[in-house]
Amino acid sequence: MRTVIVDDERLARNELRRMLRDFREIDIIGEAADAESAIKLIGQVNPDLIFLDIQMPGKDGFELLEALSPAPHVVFTTAFDTYALRAFDVNALDYLLKPIDPRRLSEAVQKVLAEAPRVPVVATVLGADDRVFVKDGEKCWFVRLGDVRVMKSEGNYTRLYFDQHKPLILRSLNQLDAKLDRKTFFRCDRKHIINLKWIESIDQDVEGRITVGVKQMPDVQMSRRRSQEFRELLSI
Amino acid sequence: MIMTRDREKLYWICQASGWVAYAGVNALLFATSNFGIRVAVFIPIVFCSIGFCITHGLRWIFKRWEWKQLSIQSLAPRIVICSLVSAVVWEVLHFGIVSMLPPPPGLPPLSKGTVLGIGFSMSATLFIWQLIYFGFHYVENYRRADLERLRLEVMIKDAELTSLRSQMNPHFIFNCLNNIRGLIVEDPGRAQTVVTQLANILRYSLQTGNANTVPLEDELRTVADYLALEAVRLEDRLQVRMDIDPDTLQTQVPPMLIQTLVENGIKYGVATRVEGGVIHLKSRFKNNYLEVGVSNSGSYDEKANPEGVGLKNSAERLKLLFGDKASINLESSAGNGVTAAIRIPLEAAK
Numbered sequence: 001m002r003t004v005i006v007d008d009e010r011l012a013r014n015e016l017r018r019m020l021r022d023f024r025e026i027d028i029i030g031e032a033a034d035a036e037s038a039i040k041l042i043g044q045v046n047p048d049l050i051f052l053d054i055q056m057p058g059k060d061g062f063e064l065l066e067a068l069s070p071a072p073h074v075v076f077t078t079a080f081d082t083y084a085l086r087a088f089d090v091n092a093l094d095y096l097l098k099p100i101d102p103r104r105l106s107e108a109v110q111k112v113l114a115e116a117p118r119v120p121v122v123a124t125v126l127g128a129d130d131r132v133f134v135k136d137g138e139k140c141w142f143v144r145l146g147d148v149r150v151m152k153s154e155g156n157y158t159r160l161y162f163d164q165h166k167p168l169i170l171r172s173l174n175q176l177d178a179k180l181d182r183k184t185f186f187r188c189d190r191k192h193i194i195n196l197k198w199i200e201s202i203d204q205d206v207e208g209r210i211t212v213g214v215k216q217m218p219d220v221q222m223s224r225r226r227s228q229e230f231r232e233l234l235s236i
Numbered sequence: 237m238i239m240t241r242d243r244e245k246l247y248w249i250c251q252a253s254g255w256v257a258y259a260g261v262n263a264l265l266f267a268t269s270n271f272g273i274r275v276a277v278f279i280p281i282v283f284c285s286i287g288f289c290i291t292h293g294l295r296w297i298f299k300r301w302e303w304k305q306l307s308i309q310s311l312a313p314r315i316v317i318c319s320l321v322s323a324v325v326w327e328v329l330h331f332g333i334v335s336m337l338p339p340p341p342g343l344p345p346l347s348k349g350t351v352l353g354i355g356f357s358m359s360a361t362l363f364i365w366q367l368i369y370f371g372f373h374y375v376e377n378y379r380r381a382d383l384e385r386l387r388l389e390v391m392i393k394d395a396e397l398t399s400l401r402s403q404m405n406p407h408f409i410f411n412c413l414n415n416i417r418g419l420i421v422e423d424p425g426r427a428q429t430v431v432t433q434l435a436n437i438l439r440y441s442l443q444t445g446n447a448n449t450v451p452l453e454d455e456l457r458t459v460a461d462y463l464a465l466e467a468v469r470l471e472d473r474l475q476v477r478m479d480i481d482p483d484t485l486q487t488q489v490p491p492m493l494i495q496t497l498v499e500n501g502i503k504y505g506v507a508t509r510v511e512g513g514v515i516h517l518k519s520r521f522k523n524n525y526l527e528v529g530v531s532n533s534g535s536y537d538e539k540a541n542p543e544g545v546g547l548k549n550s551a552e553r554l555k556l557l558f559g560d561k562a563s564i565n566l567e568s569s570a571g572n573g574v575t576a577a578i579r580i581p582l583e584a585a586k
Contacts, residue, residue: 009411009469011418018421034510055407057473057510079410099414 001113004030004045006038006064007053007077012098016051016077019102023109035059039067049073049112051096054084062087062135066170069179070130071142073112091140127181128197134160136167146184149198150217151176153191161217186233188212188222196234247295251288258361259284279334286329287358290322291365304373315366323358327351388556392448395553405499408465409434415468430468433461444491448557452519452528453485455494462495463515466502473512474502481520489528489580490557493550493564497530497576505534505574514573524582525561531575547576554580 003026007013013031020026029045032038035058042050052074054061061084065071076095078084088095094108126132128146147162153173159166177187187193194214201213210227213219222230262280269276297318298304303311331346412434419427440458444450463476498515506513513533520527547564554562561581569575 009415010471011415011422011468012411014422015414015418018418036510057508057512079414080406098410099417 001025001049002027002029002045002047003049003051004028004032004038004042004047005051006032006035006056006061007051008033008056009053012053012077015098016100019100019105020109022102023106025113026109035061035064035067038064042068042072047072049075051075051077054078054081062133062140065133066135069132069171070126070145071133073115074133074142075108075112087138087140090138093140124179125181126176126179128184128195132169134167134169136165139165139167141165141167145180146195146197149195149214151185151193182233186230188220188226188230192220194220251292255284255288255291258287278337282333283330286326286333287361290326290329291362294318294322294362294366295369298369304370304377311370315363315370318366319359319363322362323355326358326362327355391552392556395549408499411469412465419468426468430465433464436461437465441492441495447491449488450491451485452487452489452526455489455491456480456485456517456519459495459498459517462498470502470507470512473509474506475512475514477514477516479516479518479520484519484521484526484528487526487580487582489526489578490553493553493578494528494530496550497578501530501532501534501574501576505532509534516573521582526578526580526582528578528580529575530578531569531573533573554578 003020005013005016005028007016010033013033017028017031020028026049029047030041032041034056038050050072052061052064054076055078056064059067061076065074074094076084076088076093077098077100078095079098085095087093094111096104096108126145129144131142131144134141134143143160143162148160150161151173152159152161154168156170156172157168158171158173158176159168173187173191173193177185177193180193184197185193185195194212198215199212200215201219203211203213204227205211208224208227209221210230211219211221212230259280262283263276266276266279303314306314331351412430416427416430416434419430437458440454444454463474467474467476494517498517501515506515514531516529516531518527518529518531547566551564554564558580562579564576564578567575567577
């Protein structure tokens with residue numbers, strides 16, 4: 001499991017490195033001391049797992065994650081931070097308290113290994129099994145893109161509709177469109193991308209315009225051009 | 237503690253009910269005599285109305301010339317004189333009004349003895365009235381002073397508790413322990429030093445919880461230990477400059493005040509910046525004041541800097557210990573930094 005350690009304290013990184021030597025499956029491929037260099041590093045080496053300190057100068061751990069797509073597996077670390085701890089507990093995120101107890105570390109690593117191993121992804125395409133990190137006030141999620149029914153543009157942000165939630169993500173719809181897997185996600189008009197797997201109804205009017213009904217969402221009518229693309233996509 | 241509005245109400249209630257009761261008693265006494273209804277009702281009403289007005293006038297005099305502030309020695313003769321003079325006025329007014337009406341039948345004429353006797357009892361009444369008035373205020377003042385003293389004690393204890401709690405800062409301690417663990421392998425000698433420094437800091441914050449002041453030297457020693465620990469964590473992101481005038485080292489300062497300022501300086505000015513920053517400690521005498529400055533190179537951003545409230549508490553603490561001339565302020569320093577400037581007047585600090 002390709003792993004990156006992100007923590008602004010060198011001694012803390014060393015400590016964790018030392019402890020991870022006990023785990024054969026963990027392969028440490030890089031370290032970063034702040035959010036900006038972490039983003040660069042992660043973009044280059046595309047790790048499967050990162051150990052992420054929440055309190056760092058500049059951007060904090062959450063902000064770092066929001067900038068990554070897709071988001072890798074994450075285990076958070078913190079010395080003591082009531083705000084972060086509450087966020088972790090409320091959202092059932094994996095975290096470790098520093099100084100790290102080796103038993104807790106072992107549990108966390110086993111948990112990550114047990115989760116469906118991610119297919120090494122070419123970072124340019126986001127598919128249904130990829131996840132993005134979304135934070136909305138106190139709530140945060142690692143959202144599996146396949147669970148998102150509709151993505152709706154709201155200026156520089158996009159609203160993701162999944163389960164009962166609809167948080168905003170700091171990406172424009174165009175940015176997402178450029179990276180999303182075309183087999184699963186379809187840009188049906190300027191403001192919407194729909195997940196084909198959640199379509200419940202397809203209707204066509206006399207002029208060939210298709211109206212799509214997605215579960216728990218208002219219907220979307222597509223222009224003739226888009227409708228044509230849609231038909232080709234589905235080979236209707 | 238009675239508020240001013242309620243005090244006014246209380247006064248009027250006491251005054252009115254007191255004089256009405258007095259009139260009532262007098263009426264009863266007259267009723268047992270056989271001077272007739274007119275005497276029994278009319279005279280007490282006149283008597284007490286005048287008394288009411290005169291005592292109200294006395295109250296005005298007390299307030300106007302602030303007699304409440306006087307000591308018992310200066311107040312006593314004044315009360316006596318007031319009683320006598322007011323009694324004369326009272327008698328004159330009373331008999332003046334009564335004589336304007338036809339005398340009721342059977343009322344014996346006034347003799348010198350009666351006049352003197354009535355005058356005397358009037359003085360006594362007035363004397364008692366003033367005793368009640370001033371007595372009430374003395375008791376109130378005593379209670380208020382007591383309350384002030386308690387409030388002060390609570391404020392001091394509260395400040396100590398807060399600074400103690402912030403020193404028991406869990407984040408700091410756990411990071412320290414984590415770093416020590418790392419150092420044990422990498423640099424065991426340093427690990428030992430760090431443990432000693434951490435122990436010193438904890439001991440200092442526990443012990444000085446009871447003291448009002450400590451010599452600047454002791455406080456700075458703890459600050460130095462603390463900075464050494466932060467240096468382990470921040471490495472070259474933290475730079476420290478010290479400009480301490482050796483003459484100032486024995487001056488008494490509140491414990492944990494400078495320590496807290498340094499902590500905040502690092503928390504908001506150094507640790508939050510990727511490039512780190514500088515902490516600059518200064519201490520000198522100037523114009524009969526001890527001036528201590530804790531600067532950090534971060535920028536002064538009101539919203540990001542919640543120590544505003546903590547600073548207000550520290551300022552109050554300083555004033556409690558050293559008087560109104562002591563102060564602590566945040567100033568922006570040369571070259572885009574922030575300085576917490578403490579000023580302590582020297583007469584109070586020795």
